Amino acid sequence: MINFRYIKLILATLTIFIAIDMVAQEKSYTAKEALVLFKDGNYIEAEKAYESLLVRYSREIKYNYYYGICLIQNNNDLKQAVKSLKYAALKGVSRDAYYYLGRAYQLTYRFEEAIQQYERFLKYASASDIRNEKAILYKQQCEFGLQQSAKIYQLDVYERDTVDIQSLLQAYHPAADVGKISHNEDFFESGLEPKGVLYLTERGDEVYFSMKKKEQAYGLYKMEKLLDGWSESEELSGINTLSNEKYPFVVIDGSTIYFSSDREGGLGGYDLYKAAYDVENKTFTDPVNMGIPFNSPKDDYLFVADEFNEVAWFASNRETNDSISIVYAIEWNDGVVKNFVQDENEVMARAAMSLSGNTYQTKNDNGSDDDAKSNENTDQFYFVVADTLEYRRFEHFQSEQAREMFEGGLQLEHQKDSLSDLMYKKREAYARTNSDAERSMLVNEILLMEKKVYGLDEKIEKSFYQAKSIEQSKIKELLASGLYTSSTQVKVTQKKQDSFEDILIPTEFTFYTDDEFARQLEELEKLYLALFTSEQVEQLHHADSLFIWGNILNLESSTMLEDAGETTDSNGSLISVIRTKDSLDEESAVQSQVIKAKELKVTSLKLYHASLDSKFSIYDEKLKELTLTNTVDDLSELRELRASANEYYKEAIGMIDVKQGFDVVRYEKSGAIKRTGVGVQEQALKKYTELKGNETLPVESEVNSNVPKTYQELQGYDVEKDNPAKVVEQAFAKTNKGLVYKIQIGVFRNEPNAGAVAKIPAISKTNIPNKDLTKYFAGNYDTYSKAQKDVSAVKAAGFEGAFVVVFKDGQQIKLTDELKN
Incomplete structure (x- = not known):
């Protein structure tokens, strides 16, 4: 049953509250009350008071004056503040009105009018007026605003x-x-x-x-x-x-x-x-x-x-x-x-920053719009899991962990792409601007952005590699249990073995090695068996064979030049050789022999490059695998050596400029640098086997006693210690005993100035582990004295702390007096 008395009581109570609220809203103020509120600094209530008074006395000068000041203090309806204060100033309420009117103009971005009002105030204000200092500051701000508002x-x-x-x-x-x-x-x-x-x-x-x-x-x-x-x-x-x-x-x-x-x-x-x-x-x-x-x-x-x-x-x-x-x-x-x-x-x-009506969308982890939906018939990516298996959609993954790792790599890749896109825009902006200051700013931004982009490569590579390894393990597990099913299998074309049909190896030359190289092959064979698959070992043997044939042809070339009266310097003039001969017949024979010797030299270099390229690729893939999969051991040294080897190889490739045609001298120097890079890789792999201990190495088999004879023995020469004729060392080592001298230009957190770098010999660098710092070096020299000659030029380019250092087999060692001499 409804209690009407209770309802009436509620209605009566509500009526009382509404009445009280209306009375409160319609509260009237006296001029004295409004002024007290104003002087007490209660500008919110004072604004209400003067607004109430102006309803009844809209032309009262002082009410407009105080009301305008309250609006400024409350940062409320500044346009009305201008009107009220302008009216009060015109009516001569007080010279102080110029100060507040100037402030009202300033807050509404009418800077020119504000300056005029501040100047009027300062003209009439007493020296002791505490507002003088602010008026001067506000005037300066308006002058700056006037410049900016254009x-x-x-x-x-x-x-x-x-x-x-x-x-x-x-x-x-x-x-x-x-x-x-x-x-x-x-x-x-x-x-x-x-x-x-x-x-x-x-x-x-x-x-x-x-x-x-x-x-x-x-x-x-x-x-x-x-x-x-x-x-x-x-x-x-x-x-x-x-x-x-x-x-x-x-x-x-x-x-x-x-x-x-x-x-x-x-x-x-x-x-x-x-x-x-x-x-x-x-x-x-x-x-x-x-x-x-x-x-x-x-x-x-x-x-x-x-x-x-x-x-x-x-x-x-x-x-x-x-x-x-x-x-x-x-x-x-x-x-x-x-x-x-x-x-x-x-x-x-x-x-005023009014809303434009447009909206923005953030990107999700995969870099696409939040509301974007994938088309089921569209490939999302391309990911090779194995030689005969590739994924194109996320649902193809068998392992959830592998999928998450792959998505992380994609996110980093999208981040890299975004940064690359920003770099492109910055470069476009650089091309458009005519301002030197803006160009300088853009150059710095581009250089730092490049470093950021390149730093993401290793993270991306690691994510994709781990995703591949985890997915392969999952597939093997499912195959073993008979539960594996694949939604997509695509045959991937295998990379063909390099062809050497264009390289002529004369049949009259016999297999060659010497004692030192045979010893090196023994050591390498232990390395091959410890770390590589049988297929990789076969490829490495093939690369070693090419290197050996390169030695054979290089030595034969040197011998032919010596027989022709040529020195071992491959830069010797053909004319100078011919002029030492007495007859035309001899000239013709010598000319033919020299040409053939130089052809053999070029062929030997091609074999060297083919051998080193093959080994570098196999070694680098193995080092990448070891550093990414081994999370137990400290492999920072291996990472540093791998990075150093890659720098050598980049430098070697950079020396071969196809546009300038074939240059046998540069080609030979490039091969020497490649050999240094491969040597650094082998040093890293040996360190890994030492780190894992001898138990990880296979049982040493007896070395084949049927070791081929040396080249000198095959030719009927006497082998003497005083005449080793190590042409391999001359052709491929930039310095004696694997020594390379460089000029250290400094240790930097960011890339050194590009303009200064352009003035010095080609630079190389090595990262300092765990410190986000990089050592930079200039040039490659075979002696200390040659490097020291260039130090002054490097210092003149802006690297005041430059000095000579020495490397052995890619590793920096102490520069002793003996090494200087």
């Missing part, structure tokens, strides 16, 4: 989130690859303002933050991650001033930093600035104010860019009070440029 950015605003300061970071949603912004208290245990904002790089190896300087203002600092903790805080060079610098954010390639500062020369409050990193001078360039509409006469701060999704965020209190901010999400790509504006109304309209 050409401003047109921003596409996706979102506007109103948040309190404590919840500010919740409005930012950058991709994980961009890095992380968080509060100091989430990273530091103590010592810094808990709610201060810091930036942690995407690799987690550097943290940027603000803290109090000696001058008691805030400055920007960073720390780097070390093996056993974090480094001491380091002040950012080129950034800090006597004013406050806060809210750092560094783009993914480390080339540019964004931050906020209340330094002089801005629009007012905290402004957003950006600065490029100068790699050569190890400092940031002069910061540049980002201008309107990024900046306003109020506080603008915490700019965060997500270049993968082409979106950025920044915060401002231009439309709120000091405890509330609006976080704007905007389009951020190369299309964001400055445009000329027609009038001051356009400046204010753009600075």
Whole structure:
């Protein structure tokens, strides 16, 4: 049964509350009450009071004056503040009105009118007026704003989130690859303002933050991650001033930093600035104010860019009070440029940051749009699991772990592609600009971005390799249990064996080796049997055979030249040889012999290159497999040796310029460098067998006693220690006993200056394990004296600390007086 008395009681209570609320809303103020509120600094209530009074007395000068000041203090309806204060000033309420009207004009981006009002105030203000200093500062800000307002950015605003300061970071949603912004208290245990904002790089190896300087203002600092903790805080060079610098954010390639500062020369409050990193001078360039509409006469701060999704965020209190901010999400790509504006109304309209109506989409882990759906009939990727098996869709994977590992590799690959695309855009921007300052900034950005791109290669390779290994193990497991079924099997064309049909090996030459090379083959055979499959061993034997035939032909070439009266110098003139002969018949015979000798020399070099290319490929694949699959042992030395070998090979390939035609001297030097690279690989593989212990090596079989005779013995020569005629060593070793002298130009975290590098001999480099540092070297010399001659030129190019070092078999050793001589 319904209780009507109860309902009536409720209705009566509600009526009372509504009545009380209406009375409260219609509360009237006296002029005295309004003035008390104003003088007490209660501008919110004072605004209500004067608004109420103006309803009844709209032309009262003082009410308009105080009402306009309240609107400025509350940052509310600034257009109305201009109207009220302009009316009060015209009526002569007080000369102070010029000050507040100037401020109202400034906050509405009418900088020219604001300057006029500040000048009027300063003309009549007493010397003791505490507002003089602010009026001068505001006037300077307006002068800067007047310059900036001629050409401003047109921003596409996706979102506007109103948040309190404590919840500010919740409005930012950058991709994980961009890095992380968080509060100091989430990273530091103590010592810094808990709610201060810091930036942690995407690799987690550097943290940027603000803290109090000696001058008691805030400055920007960073720390780097070390093996056993974090480094001491380091002040950012080129950034800090006597004013406050806060809210750092560094783009993914480390080339540019964004931050906020209340330094002089801005629009007012905290402004957003950006600065490029100068790699050569190890400092940031002069910061540049980002201008309107990024900046306003109020506080603008915490700019965060997500270049993968082409979106950025920044915060401002231009439309709120000091405890509330609006976080704007905007389009951020190369299309964001400055445009000329027609009038001051356009400046204010753009600075208002109204929503454009467009939206943005972030990328998922695979780099595609969140709402994109895969077509079932479309290949998603191409992944070779084995020689006869390839996957094109994620559902083809038998192992979930392998799939996750592969997806991780794809994500890194997409990240690399995105960075490569950004590099392309930066290069296009470099080609378009005519500004030297912008070109300098772009060069630094491109160099740092290149380093970032190249650093991803190893991570991608490791992810794909592990995915392949895990998937192969899963397939073997399923095959053993009879449960394997495959949705897709595609035959992959096998790589054909290199053909040597174009290389003529004369039948009159017999198999050759010498004692030293036979010993080396014995050692290599142990290595082959310990680490390689039977198929790989067969390929390595074939490569060794090519190398041996290269020795045979090279020695025969040298012998023929000696018989013709030629020295062992392959650069000797054919004419000088012929002129030593007495008759025309002899000249013809000598000419024929010299030509044949040089043909044999070229053939021997081709065999050398074919042999070394084959071995390098097999060795590199094995080293990659060992370093990726062995997670127990410390293989940092193997990785360093592999990287060193790859650098030698890149240098060797770079020496052969097809466009310039065949150059036998450069071809021979290139082969020598390749041989050094293969030697470094063999050194790494031997170290691995030593690391694993002798028990991993096969039982040594008796060496075949039927060792072929040496070349000298086959030719009927006496073998003497004083006349070894080791042509192999002459042809393929750049220095005696495997020594290579280089000029160390320095140890760098980033790439050395490209302009300086162009002035010195070709560079090579080795990474210092676990330190993110790289040693750079210039040139390759067979003696210390030759290297020392070039040191002064290297220093003149800008590398003041250059000095000579020595390598043996690809490993840097101590440079003793004996080695110098």
